[in-house]
Amino acid sequence: xxxxxxxxxxxxxxxxxxxxxxxxxxxxxxxxxxxxxxxxxxxxxxxxxxxxxxxxxxxxxxxxxxxxxxxxxxxxxxxxxxxxxxxxxxxxxxxxxxxxxxxxxxxxxxxxxxxxxxxxxxxxxxxxxxxxxxxxxxxxxxxxxxxxxxxxxxxxxxxxxxxxxxxxxxxxxxxxxxxxxxxxxxxxxxxxxxxxxxxxxxxxxxxxxxxxxxxxxxxxxxxxxxxxxxxxxxxxxxxxxxxxxxxxxxxxxxxxxxxxxxxxxxxxxxxxxxxxxxxxxxxxxxxxxxx
Numbered sequence: 001x002x003x004x005x006x007x008x009x010x011x012x013x014x015x016x017x018x019x020x021x022x023x024x025x026x027x028x029x030x031x032x033x034x035x036x037x038x039x040x041x042x043x044x045x046x047x048x049x050x051x052x053x054x055x056x057x058x059x060x061x062x063x064x065x066x067x068x069x070x071x072x073x074x075x076x077x078x079x080x081x082x083x084x085x086x087x088x089x090x091x092x093x094x095x096x097x098x099x100x101x102x103x104x105x106x107x108x109x110x111x112x113x114x115x116x117x118x119x120x121x122x123x124x125x126x127x128x129x130x131x132x133x134x135x136x137x138x139x140x141x142x143x144x145x146x147x148x149x150x151x152x153x154x155x156x157x158x159x160x161x162x163x164x165x166x167x168x169x170x171x172x173x174x175x176x177x178x179x180x181x182x183x184x185x186x187x188x189x190x191x192x193x194x195x196x197x198x199x200x201x202x203x204x205x206x207x208x209x210x211x212x213x214x215x216x217x218x219x220x221x222x223x224x225x226x227x228x229x230x231x232x233x234x235x236x237x238x239x240x241x242x243x244x245x246x247x248x249x250x251x252x253x254x255x256x257x258x259x260x261x262x263x264x265x266x267x268x269x270x271x272x273x274x275x276x277x278x279x280x281x282x283x284x285x286x287x288x289x290x291x
Contacts, residue, residue: 001030001233001236001240001242002029002030003031004031004236004240004241004242005027005030005236005239005240006030006032007031008033008089008090008239009032009033009034009035009081009085009087009088009089010027010032010033010035010088010090010239011034011035011037011077011088011090011091011092011126011130012024012034012036012037012092012094013037013038013066013068013092013093013094013095013122014037014038014095014096015034015037015038015047015094016036016038016040016043016044016047017038017040017043017196018193018195018196019094019145019190019193019195019231019232020036020038020094020095021047022229022232023092023094023231023232023235024036024047024051024061025050025051025054025232026229026232026233026235027090027235027236027239028051028054028055028059028061029054030240031056031059032059032239033059033060033061033062033085034051034060034062035062035063035077035085036048036061036062036063036064037063037065037066037068037077037095038066039065039066039067040065041063041065044063047063048061048062048063060084060085062080062081062084064077064081067118068093068118068123068125068126069117069118069121069122069125074122074125074126074129075129077129078129078130082133087137088133089137089139089141090140090141090143091127091130091140091141091142092145092235092239093122093123093126093142093143093144093145094145095118095119095122095123096118096145096147096160096163096164097114097115097118097160097197098115098157098160098197098200098201099111099112099114099116099119099157099163100115100159101156101157101200101204101208101209102156102208103156104158107158107159111159112158112159113159115159115160115163116162116163116166118163119159119163119164119167120163120166120167120170123167123171124167127142127171127174127185130142131178131183134178134182134183135178135181138181138182139183140178140181140182140183141183141184141238141239141243142171142174142183142184142186143186143187143239144167144168144171144185144186144187144188145187145188145190145231146164146167146187146188146189146250147160147164147189147190148164148189149161149162149163149164149165150168150187150189150250150276151165151276154213155213156208156209156213157201157213165276167187168276169276171185171186171187171248172185172248172250172275172276175247176248179247179248184238184243184245184246184247185247185248186243186246186247186249186250186251187249187250187251188231188234188235188238188250188251188253189250189251189252189253189254190228190230190231190234190254191225191226191230191231191252191253191254192220192225193225193228194221194224194225195228198217198220198221198225201217202214202217202218202221226253226254230253230254231253233253234251234253234258238251242262243261245269246265246268246269247269249268249273249274249275250274251274256274
């Protein structure tokens with residue numbers, strides 16, 4: 001995927017640390033110019049300074065402190081991005097939080113709502129803001145970072161689970177809305193990452209997150225977790241022309257053969273593979289409800 005993003009510009013949210021910072025680095029290495037945003041301006045500046053040392057002629061790294069859950073910040077970010085780059089081809093919605101940990105009837109309600117606002121509303125606001133620009137140029141790539149909460153229950157981390165499941169279904173729906181406009185919309189499941197979110201779980205302890213999830217997190221910490229670079233490589237692929245026409249999918253960076261999707265593109269475009277769906281008895285070899 002070397003140089004596949006030369007001439008492109010991307011907005012990457014939550015780019016001040018963890019996976020967001022690694023995605024930003026991978027995009028710059030692939031030739032893209034980037035607008036990075038996050039709520040922590042100091043960390044954001046450190047990432048930007050590092051990336052600028054690797055830029056080639058014509059590349060730019062811009063930053064703006066912004067909270068994607070606030071419509072005014074999103075509008076300000078869009079204006080700054082379009083001021084820096086005449087055309088933007090890519091949006092990476094990476095900003096996200098775990099939110100409060102504990103049983104739903106005990107956690108702070110305002111913190112629960114805030115997690116939904118950042119993870120779900122923030123991603124929707126960013127996509128909504130960029131759609132007119134993407135439609136005008138009849139091209140765009142929207143890449144959403146998902147997580148385990150989208151596909152399995154996560155007891156005691158309910159805001160995160162609900163927001164991630166909601167955003168995946170929203171992105172599947174949006175993909176259908178904008179398919180005729182040359183806009184591809186996909187989600188990435190990056191795997192269990194050893195980032196600040198893992199540290200939060202371990203600091204919260206089994207009393208807050210449950211014994212099973214706590215022990216699983218301890219094993220992940222000891223084993224190293226999924227490589228951040230793998231999720232970033234998938235983001236580069238989904239941002240590039242190599243993935244044109246692939247849309248409405250939730251793709252695992254670790255488990256799915258996305259590097260060979262070119263061989264399966266026709267099947268992928270015509271099927272519900274890599275989408276959320278309801279499991280019926282027949283899927284598990286049962287005959288309940290057979291006509």
